[in-house]
Amino acid sequence: MRPFYEQQFYNNRPKAKGGEDYLADFVNDFTSWHDACLREAATVMPGGDYMTACSALDRREFRRIVRAGVGGYLRKNGEWPDFFRPRSFGAMNILHSILMPLETGRIPADKLKAGSYIPAKYRNRCRPAEVFRQWGPGERLSFAGLPGGKYYLKSNHASAQVMKIQLPCDTATLEAAQAAVDGWLATDYGRHSSQWWYGFIERRAFLEEDLNSGTEEPLxxxxxxxxxxxxxxxxxxxxxxxxxxxxxxxxxxxxxxxxxxxxxxxxxxxxxxxxxxxxxxxxxxxxxxxxxxxxxxxxxxxxxxxxxxFLPNAGRRHVRSPELDEMLCADWSPMPRFVRLEEVAARQAA
Missing domain, CATH: 3.30.470 (D-amino Acid Aminotransferase; Chain A, domain 1)
Structure with missing residues (x-):
């Protein structure tokens, strides 16, 4: 991986010194560095089975997610994410979010598919919460026939989209839940960060068991x-x-x-x-x-x-302890990997 030599230029221009004025230039330099590192990447994966932000998005959208991730970090932390000498767990997460490969057709951030990643040897010891109903965009909620009790209404493609539901419920509660779900499923979550994978999740709302029900012991x-x-x-x-x-x-x-x-x-x-x-x-x-x-x-x-x-808090919340931040950064050894997909390699060679 080539070092991002331009980094020092931007490090001398943090947010307090008009850093946001250089955001477009940073994206230009970053994408040039990205393309060069991608051509030299030692890790190669089959393009038909995997996708990255670079392969799945057109060039304009790719630049947009880079700008959203880097710009959000700059505005929150007052400094650029350092891709030359890693100093921040958040910065490493931003870079990883842009580079990470995902299986085509199966997005692990989809809450309805997370259970499929539990290894077979642990499926008798670990499971996701039970899902009782699902709804897609434009569908009307119905809780008819479900046993009374506490449930959670959630979306599968976002964070913090959750509502506690006590059944049976009155009409006002049902309408409030419907309004919440309509808003959730209309939200392009991740658009304002570098969490590009959310755009590939088929949006669903679902009703899930309350894991706290029936027990006095807190989770x-x-x-x-x-x-x-x-x-x-x-x-x-x-x-x-x-x-x-x-x-x-x-x-x-x-x-x-x-x-x-x-x-x-x-x-x-x-x-x-x-x-x-x-x-x-x-x-x-x-x-x-x-x-x-x-x-x-x-x-x-x-x-x-x-x-x-894959990008907690959109990569914008800093680790409060310098010792812990240093330890986390060291675990990347030393940076997130560039992954070159075979179909991308073939296209570039042509």
Whole structure:
């Protein structure tokens, strides 16, 4: 991989010094660097089976997602993502989002397909939440015939599109749910970031079981960050919806680390007995990609797969601990890989 030599020019022009005025020039330089590195890429994959942003999008759309990813990072952090000497986990995620290959026809960020990535040997120990109904764009919601209780209404192609539903519900609740779903399915999620893969997901709304129902024991919310086939950090989400929300973090051996990650780390929290199993499942799922955040929930002896995420917080939230950021960057060894698809190679040779 060639170094991105132009980086120093932009590093001297952060947002506070009019950096956004150079965004178009950065995109020009980045795409030239991208094309040169792609021609030299050591990793080659079959183009009929895989796609990248470069292969799946036309040139204009490719430049747009580069601009959205880099520009969003610049505006949020006040500096350019450094692609010369990696200094930021967020910057590495931005670059990976632009380069990552995905199977054609199966997008792992699709919440309705995430379960297919659970390895066969773990399918008796891990499953996604049960889905009771699905709806496409323009379809009317109906909860008729479903047992009473708590459910979650979600979309499969976005983040934070979720609504809690208590059945049976009144007409006003049904109409509010319909309005929410119509808005979700009309949203081109990822358009304003470099999360280009969301545009290839067939949009659906679905009704999912509430994993908290029928148990007094709260779910344990784990987010495993898997880089190059190994667990880099376990981010535990504690106290969601409360003032005490925080993210204790643990290393690959499940040792507590007193560092702040994307949120404050207030204290060590006890890990449940199936944490090692959850880690092993997350690694098996995550090693199918160069980087993946694997979200798992624990409820007693049960392990549930939530979703697979490839650009948490659109790559814009910085790691609060410099020590932890340095450790995460080192796990990329040292940068995300360029992947050349065979059909792209043939087209360039012609």
């Amino acid at each position: 344990t919310d784990f987010r495993f960050h898997i880089i190059n086939g190994r667990m880099s950090v376990l981010q535990m989400d504690v106290g969601l919806g409360t003032e005490d929300r925080h993210n204790p973090v643990y290393d690959s051996n499940l040792n507590y680390m007193p560092h702040d990650f994307l949120r404050k780390n207030l204290r060590e929290e006890p890990l449940p007995q199936n944490t090692e199993l959850a880690r092993d499942i997350a690694v098996e799922i995550g090693r199918q990609f160069q980087y993946c955040r694997v979200d798992l929930y624990l409820r007693g002896d049960e392990v549930f797969l939530g979703e697979l995420t």
